[in-house]
Every structure is written in C-alpha cells, then in structure tokens.
Amino acid sequence: MRSRMHLPAVLRLRLVVLVGLLPAAIVAGAFVRSALSVVEARPATVKQASSPVASPGAQVKLEALGTHRNGITGRPRFEDVSSLAVGETAARLFRAGDDVRPNNVCMAKRLDSPSDIDHVLMWRVEMKLVGVSADRTTVQIHWVRFRNVDGQPVVERDEVRTITLGPADSHVLDFVENQEDPSSSCASLLVRISAQPVIPQIVRHVAAEVWMVDETSTGQTRSTHKSIQGMTGQALTFKVQPLDFLPPEGSGGGQQPVAVDVTGTLQVALAEDGLLGAIVNAVRRTSWEGAQSRGEGRVEFRAAMGETAALILPRPVGMLGGAVSAPDAADAAAPAGTSGINLDQMFSGHRLWLYVRVASVR
Numbered sequence: 001m002r003s004r005m006h007l008p009a010v011l012r013l014r015l016v017v018l019v020g021l022l023p024a025a026i027v028a029g030a031f032v033r034s035a036l037s038v039v040e041a042r043p044a045t046v047k048q049a050s051s052p053v054a055s056p057g058a059q060v061k062l063e064a065l066g067t068h069r070n071g072i073t074g075r076p077r078f079e080d081v082s083s084l085a086v087g088e089t090a091a092r093l094f095r096a097g098d099d100v101r102p103n104n105v106c107m108a109k110r111l112d113s114p115s116d117i118d119h120v121l122m123w124r125v126e127m128k129l130v131g132v133s134a135d136r137t138t139v140q141i142h143w144v145r146f147r148n149v150d151g152q153p154v155v156e157r158d159e160v161r162t163i164t165l166g167p168a169d170s171h172v173l174d175f176v177e178n179q180e181d182p183s184s185s186c187a188s189l190l191v192r193i194s195a196q197p198v199i200p201q202i203v204r205h206v207a208a209e210v211w212m213v214d215e216t217s218t219g220q221t222r223s224t225h226k227s228i229q230g231m232t233g234q235a236l237t238f239k240v241q242p243l244d245f246l247p248p249e250g251s252g253g254g255q256q257p258v259a260v261d262v263t264g265t266l267q268v269a270l271a272e273d274g275l276l277g278a279i280v281n282a283v284r285r286t287s288w289e290g291a292q293s294r295g296e297g298r299v300e301f302r303a304a305m306g307e308t309a310a311l312i313l314p315r316p317v318g319m320l321g322g323a324v325s326a327p328d329a330a331d332a333a334a335p336a337g338t339s340g341i342n343l344d345q346m347f348s349g350h351r352l353w354l355y356v357r358v359a360s361v362r
Contacts (some may be wrong), residue, residue: 057085059136059196060127062092063170066106066257069187074296078108079317083198096121096176096189105178106186121176122146122153130162134271136197138164143173143240163193167277168268168300170194203362204232204270210263210354212240212313217349226265229361235265240354242287247341258288258341260352261317275302276358284313284352288341292322304358313352316343 064078082090093111097104098118105121123145130138140162146153163171174191178184206229213223224243230236240263264282271277280299285292293316301309320338 005234007180031097034300043352048215049177056170057081057083057088057129057238058139058198060090060129060137060139061194061196062094062125062127063192063194064096065190065192066186067190068106068185072296073190076107080110084127086132089126089128090122091095091126093122093124095123099150101280104184104186105176105189108189120148120249122148122317123174123194125173125191127193132156132197132253134278135166136164137166138162139193139195141173141193143191145174148179156296157347165193167196167279168298173209184326198233199251205267206232207232207248207361208236208266208268209357209359210238210240210266212260213310213355214245214260215351215353224353232270235267237263237265239263245346247288247346251306256289257322258286258343258346260286262313262354266335266356266358270304273302277302278309278358280311280354280356282311282354284316286316286343288320293318293343303358306357308355308357311354311356313354315347315350317347318343328355 046317055163059081060288061079061081065074066076068075069071078094078159080092081095082092083092088239093113094108095111096106096108111122126142128140128142130140132138139322140160142160144159145157146155148154157174158171159170159194159260161173165171170192171194172190172192177188178186208228210226210228213221217220222243226238228236228238229299240260240262241257244257244259246255246257261333262282262284264280267279269277278301280301282297282299286294295316298316298340299311302313304310320343
C-alpha cells in the first residue's frame with residue numbers, strides 16, 4: 001500500500017507550458033504555493049537579456065545522437081562535456097561506426113588520436129568559449145567532417161560558426177544519413193552542441209522533494225516520494241518508487257499489476273533576481289510481466305525557494321506486451337502466455353504528476 005501524499009495543501013497558481021517529449025508530450029504546470037500570499041506569475045522561460053556576471057566560464061556539451069529506423073532519436077548516444085574558462089579552447093575527435101560494423105553511423109565514439117581510421121566518418125570539433133553571462137553563452141565552433149577514402153581521411157565539410165545559446169538551447173552542427181548500409185536499422189546521426197554557464201559565487205546546498213502522484217477523475221490521489229540533496233549547478237539524480245495499477249477486469253492482463261515509475265535528474269541554478277531556475281529531465285517507465293514502455297522529457301521552470309511545481313506526465317498509451325507494443329516503447333517485449341495490456345483503457349480517467357519542491361539547506 002503506497003503512502004498518501006504529503007504535498008502542499010493549497011495550490012495558488014498555475015503556469016502551463018508545453019514542451020517536447022520523445023515521443024509523447026509533457027506539460028509543465030508550475031503550481032506555486034506561498035504560505036503568506038499569492039505569488040506573482042513568473043515566466044517559465046529564461047530571461048531574454050541579462051547583465052554579465054562574474055563567472056569562470058561554462059560547460060560545453062558535444063553530442064552525437066543516433067536514430068534507428070523504427071526507434072527514437074538519442075539511442076545510441078555519445079556525449080562529451082568540456083569545462084572552459086572564457087578564452088579557453090577544447091578540441092575533440094569522434095568517429096561514426098564501431099569496430100564490428102564500421103558503416104553503422106549511429107554508433108559514435110570518442111577518439112584520442114586521428115590515426116584510428118577504422119570508420120567511415122570522423123569529426124574534429126574545436127570549441128572556444130568567447131563569452132558568458134548569467135543566461136547566455138557564446139561559443140566559436142570550428143568543425144571538420146572527414147570521410148575515410150581508401151584508408152585516408154578526406155575533408156567533406158569544414159565550417160566555423162559563432163553561436164550564442166541559452167541554458168535550454170542547442171545548435172545542430174551536422175546531420176548525416178546512413179547511405180553506406182541501407183539494410184542496417186541505423187537511419188542517421190545528428191551532431192549538436194549546447195552550453196551551461198557556470199556561476200560559482202551563487203552556490204548553495206539545497207534539498208529537493210520529488211513526488212509521483214496518481215490522480216483519478218474523482219479526485220482521489222496516491223503518491224510515492226523521494227528526497228535528494230546536493231549543490232546548485234549539480235545534476236541531482238532521483239528515482240521515485242513505482243505506483244502499481246491493477247488491470248481492469250476482462251483486459252486479459254490477469255491480476256499482475258502494471259508498475260509506473262519515474263527516474264531522472266534535477267538541476268537547480270540561482271538567478272540574479274533570487275529565483276530558482278530548475279531543469280528536470282525525466283523518464284517515465286511503464287512495466288508489466290517483463291514488457292515495458294518509456295517516455296522521456298525535459299521541463300524548465302522558475303520559482304522561489306520552497307515553492308512547489310507540478311509537472312504533468314503523459315499517460316501511458318497503446319498496448320503493452322502481446323502482439324502490439326506501445327507506440328512509445330523502447331524495450332517492449334511480449335511475455336510468453338500473455339495477451340497484452342491496453343494502456344489507453346487502463347489509464348483512462350487517471351492523471352499522472354511529478355511534483356518538485358526545492359528548499360535551501362541552512
């Protein structure tokens with residue numbers, strides 16, 4: 001039996017923002033509560049402008065995201081993060097293709113030396129941090145794509161770009177389709193870059209509470225809860241224990257419960273105006289009898305210390321197990337001897353939430 005919610009009793013304000021999810025959608029409703037007064041509505045996006053602040057630099061992330069023909073973008077995934085001061089430069093080499101199937105462009109891997117040419121494509125990316133403010137990072141990127149021709153790297157593209165990014169922004173550098181092996185499940189590879197300002201003088205020890213909440217159409221609620229602690233600027237990992245749902249009678253699922261859990265990271269930054277800027281990356285997993293489906297999403301919101309944000313999670317849909325797998329399934333498999341669960345029918349009338357509250361630790 002799961003514990004009842006220990007959530008704020010009065011929810012004063014709702015801010016609703018639609019953001020992307022693979023493959024469904026997630027809604028960020030910053031339900032903000034104050035014990036003293038109604039809180040003024042605040043935008044859920046970063047400020048459009050800010051004055052420069054003292055900062056040693058930024059974390060610049062380089063990613064290569066594979067896409068399979070019948071799957072989502074981002075699996076497999078390669079990423080590399082460089083911590084740079086203003087004026088510093090970092091260079092990275094990575095290849096597309098693995099040791100077994102060099103033509104599999106979805107598989108990206110970092111290289112320590114350009115002498116490793118057992119691949120079809122290779123990139124050299126040089127990143128120079130030009131400037132940093134509280135919510136903007138300017139990076140100069142010099143990137144080159146090489147193709148392996150008879151064992152020699154031949155330049156296919158060579159570009160220099162200067163880009164300015166907010167904390168939630170990314171910039172696509174390159175995109176290649178898999179034309180070497182049309183029979184492969186790999187469809188393409190996307191290369192992108194993002195950046196997060198590092199502002200060390202605004203560092204605080206914080207404690208966060210995360211709830212996953214199931215709300216029915218009659219207003220009944222139940223929840224599971226996780227407490228986490230860490231420093232602002234860090235990615236704090238959380239894993240909320242699953243909520244169990246019994247399949248409806250006649251659904252073919254028997255009495256084995258369907259479990260829904262949420263894992264993810266919470267990153268908090270303190271803005272110049274004293275508000276929190278929070279980034280939540282969450283994975284919602286629905287599992288039953290060895291089969292599972294997943295949805296992934298990223299939400300940003302702004303709030304004061306101690307206020308609570310309620311993020312609407314997408315309802316699981318489609319079939320889980322059986323002959324037809326759920327449309328957002330990443331690892332769906334049909335257990336032997338089962339006919340599958342109709343998730344649309346099962347979760348009709350339910351709304352799933354992720355509640356997040358951050359407080360300062362004194």
